[in-house]
Amino acid sequence: MGKEPCCEKLALKKGRWTTEEDEILAKYIAENGEGSWKSLPKNAGLLRCAKSCRLRWLNYLRGGIKRGKMSKEEDEIIIKLQTSVGNRWSFIARHLPGRTDNDIKNYWNSHLSRRLHRFRRKGDGEVVIVDLGTVPGGHKRGARPLNKTSSEPTNPENASHAESRCRVEVEEPERHKSAVAEVEDEKMLCSELERVEAMLWDDDETPYDVRAVDGCNLEKSISSWLLS
DNA sequence: AACAAACACAACCGCGCAAGA
DNA sequence: ATCTTGCGCGGTTGTGTTTGT
Known part of the structure; x- marks a missing residue:
């Protein structure tokens, strides 16, 4: 239920994101907004699964993310x-x-x-x-x-x-x-x-x-x- | 300097829920 | 009522870096 085919089956890329991929994702979201994760990789031209894109955006690329030590x-x-x-x-x-x-x-x-x-x-x-x-x-x-x-x-x-x-x-x-x-x-x-x-x-x-x-x-x- | 152990954190995986067909 | 799809969440794993021997 609700399971997506894994990245391997779709020959999608796994592992660390490159700066190029980051740029593509950030640019796409800046132009089209968040959401529709399922269709995002295809539309943006990324060889990543929807989940991976969402996670990358939410945990890293989204603005206002604090990094560094916790106070x-x-x-x-x-x-x-x-x-x-x-x-x-x-x-x-x-x-x-x-x-x-x-x-x-x-x-x-x-x-x-x-x-x-x-x-x-x-x-x-x-x-x-x-x-x-x-x-x-x-x-x-x-x-x-x-x-x-x-x-x-x-x-x-x-x-x-x-x-x-x-x-x-x-x-x-x-x-x-x-x-x-x-x-x-x-x-x-x-x-x-x-x-x-x-x-x-x-x-x-x-x-x-x-x-x-x-x-x-x-x-x-x-x-x-x-x-x- | 080389190696191993441990840390830090990014990313993946599987599951469950909600909404819509 | 049932199934499918999309999304979000928490647990876990993988990997680069740091530290101690």
């Missing part, structure tokens, strides 16, 4: 919304002008979800480093041995586990400093997450009932909540 404010909004509505990236993107759903999805998967899963505080506030091997899409770089001077033999069985767990404790002064700063950052993120979670599931404080999602009202509630 702290954007971070917070993403965390808030992801926590409350889940992986509804297009919905979240509507609250971040200039950011696309794809951008946000990528950012979440490669930055935020890892950061939030990596550190969980115990009740006493102590930072617990979660075994990265258990985190889907985990921060594998962290498992790389950081303390090369350590003469302690490593048990191959527990190697990655031990390496990830001793990340902060065994580092040299300079590295230790930045690791501590990272932990502080993680702490802030975790406490923000916990605050939001607490709000969401505490009947007195919940700004809206996420369990009875009504798209329209939910969006209004969230907008006013974000502005508050």
Whole structure:
């Protein structure tokens, strides 16, 4: 249902877009407007499938797209919304002008979800480093041995586990400093997450009932909540 | 300098929904 | 009521770049 023949069957081009293709697509849309994606490739003379054209336009060529690092404010909004509505990236993107759903999805998967899963505080506030091997899409770089001077033999069985767990404790002064700063950052993120979670599931404080999602009202509630 | 590991992000794929025939 | 078409979304993969050894 609704499935289009894949690019291979139609001998269409796949992979990265060239600047020439970008120019053709942008020019065509500038002259004819968005929409009618199905007929666009043929009319514009592009050997691309409709989906590919649409994605390229929406995520890259369309005007007003912000590129570069997410700000702290954007971070917070993403965390808030992801926590409350889940992986509804297009919905979240509507609250971040200039950011696309794809951008946000990528950012979440490669930055935020890892950061939030990596550190969980115990009740006493102590930072617990979660075994990265258990985190889907985990921060594998962290498992790389950081303390090369350590003469302690490593048990191959527990190697990655031990390496990830001793990340902060065994580092040299300079590295230790930045690791501590990272932990502080993680702490802030975790406490923000916990605050939001607490709000969401505490009947007195919940700004809206996420369990009875009504798209329209939910969006209004969230907008006013974000502005508050 | 060379290599490997990890990151960052662009693009693809499959599915589901809505509208129209 | 059913089928087809077009579109949008979220998950996943692929690839170029960066970083550490």
